[in-house]
Amino acid sequence: MRSLLNKHALITGGGSGIGLAIARRLYAEGCSVTLLGRTESTLERAVQSILSSSSSFDITAPPPSVSHRTLNVQNPASWKALLRQINTYPTSFSPSESPIDILVNAAGVAQRRPLVHLPVEEVDALIDTNLKGTVLGCKLVGRAMIRRRPSSSPRRKFLDEVVTKEEEGEGTGTGGKVVEEGKVVEEGKEEEGGKGEKEGEKEEEGKKQEKKMEGVRERGVIINVASLLAQKGVVGTSVYAAAKAGVVGLTTSLANEYGRSGVRVNAILPGYIETDMTTDLKVPFILQQIPLRRFGTAEEVADAAMFLIKNPYANNCILNLDGGLSAV
Numbered sequence: 001m002r003s004l005l006n007k008h009a010l011i012t013g014g015g016s017g018i019g020l021a022i023a024r025r026l027y028a029e030g031c032s033v034t035l036l037g038r039t040e041s042t043l044e045r046a047v048q049s050i051l052s053s054s055s056s057f058d059i060t061a062p063p064p065s066v067s068h069r070t071l072n073v074q075n076p077a078s079w080k081a082l083l084r085q086i087n088t089y090p091t092s093f094s095p096s097e098s099p100i101d102i103l104v105n106a107a108g109v110a111q112r113r114p115l116v117h118l119p120v121e122e123v124d125a126l127i128d129t130n131l132k133g134t135v136l137g138c139k140l141v142g143r144a145m146i147r148r149r150p151s152s153s154p155r156r157k158f159l160d161e162v163v164t165k166e167e168e169g170e171g172t173g174t175g176g177k178v179v180e181e182g183k184v185v186e187e188g189k190e191e192e193g194g195k196g197e198k199e200g201e202k203e204e205e206g207k208k209q210e211k212k213m214e215g216v217r218e219r220g221v222i223i224n225v226a227s228l229l230a231q232k233g234v235v236g237t238s239v240y241a242a243a244k245a246g247v248v249g250l251t252t253s254l255a256n257e258y259g260r261s262g263v264r265v266n267a268i269l270p271g272y273i274e275t276d277m278t279t280d281l282k283v284p285f286i287l288q289q290i291p292l293r294r295f296g297t298a299e300e301v302a303d304a305a306m307f308l309i310k311n312p313y314a315n316n317c318i319l320n321l322d323g324g325l326s327a328v
């Protein structure tokens with residue numbers, strides 16, 4: 001079963017590396033994905049690669065979509081335009097239905113120079129992309145998630161029905177209960193006048209109590225891609241590390257602030273992962289420091305993201321994924 005059928009994810013940095021691997025996994029689970037980045041051609045290639053590598057969908061519902069939009073995460077106007085476009089942020093500012101279930105903040109840029117040699121413009125770019133970009137995503141998309149109402153779009157309604165039927169199983173209908181003129185009577189039991197009514201009231205009261213204990217309804221999930229460097233001192237990465245440490249602080253604070261509204265916020269702290277960002281770093285000096293003696297893959301980070309997205313109790317999970325480098 002495609003467990004994320006009927007969901008929609010926004011992925012910054014979705015055109016390459018870790019963001020693309022997460023997008024591919026989400027799509028394979030039935031989730032519609034919108035890839036975000038600055039370079040149109042990179043995003044187009046990424047969309048094609050997702051479509052060509054995915055197996056076909058076997059349900060009778062409309063398949064999930066893969067789309068892309070150019071966005072500079074540093075720029076609030078760029079975020080607002082995006083949200084307006086996908087109809088989650090009406091100019092009226094009225095609370096509205098949000099079709100975004102998942103936000104992955106994976107856009108990032110690296111640093112390769114000691115602070116004393118780092119031009120101030122590069123300091124700005126590192127903080128604005130790695131930290132401010134994530135803050136803006138959490139703020140603007142998070143707000144849309146918190147304000148969301150039950151879906152009314154025809155596609156979502158249709159998919160909700162498909163999923164509900166699949167979960168109930170064919171032919172079981174009311175799941176072991178028989179509906180008679182608006183009342184639910186357990187199979188094989190006769191209703192006994194007043195006694196039945198009282199039991200019904202008790203059952204209703206019990207259900208209300210159970211509902212209170214269920215906790216808040218889930219309204220969305222945010223995954224922030226931070227870095228092991230937020231916690232480990234490595235020469236030439238100071239501002240990047242500071243920005244990623246900021247992302248960890250942001251995640252923890254929002255897990256409390258947003259968690260109460262049903263939006264879970266988690267972070268992944270990857271070590272060295274094989275992507276365009278690290279091609280020049282795969283040298284013996286670095287490899288021999290990693291207990292597992294290899295870089296991780298973007299797919300392994302995507303696995304971690306899927307765990308955080310799917311586990312409904314994951315909130316403020318700050319997940320190291322570094323081959324043990326954090327232990328050294």
Ligand SMILES: NC(=O)c1ccc[n+]([C@@H]2O[C@H](COP(=O)([O-])OP(=O)(O)OC[C@H]3O[C@@H](n4cnc5c(N)ncnc54)[C@H](OP(=O)(O)O)[C@@H]3O)[C@@H](O)[C@H]2O)c1
Nearest residue numbers: 013016017018037038039072073107108227272273275277
């Ligand atoms: N690879 C690693 O070892 C490693 C380790 C720890 C953490 N991380 C983090 O993992 C995330 C993904 O990195 P990666 O390894 O997958 O590298 P990557 O392939 O270079 O991906 C970075 C992505 O961010 C996008 N991006 C950069 N600046 C942007 C901006 N201002 N607005 C929108 N998009 C922007 C890039 O697309 P455009 O240039 O087209 O905009 C690119 O798709 C980053 O946050 C990185 O810091 C990576």
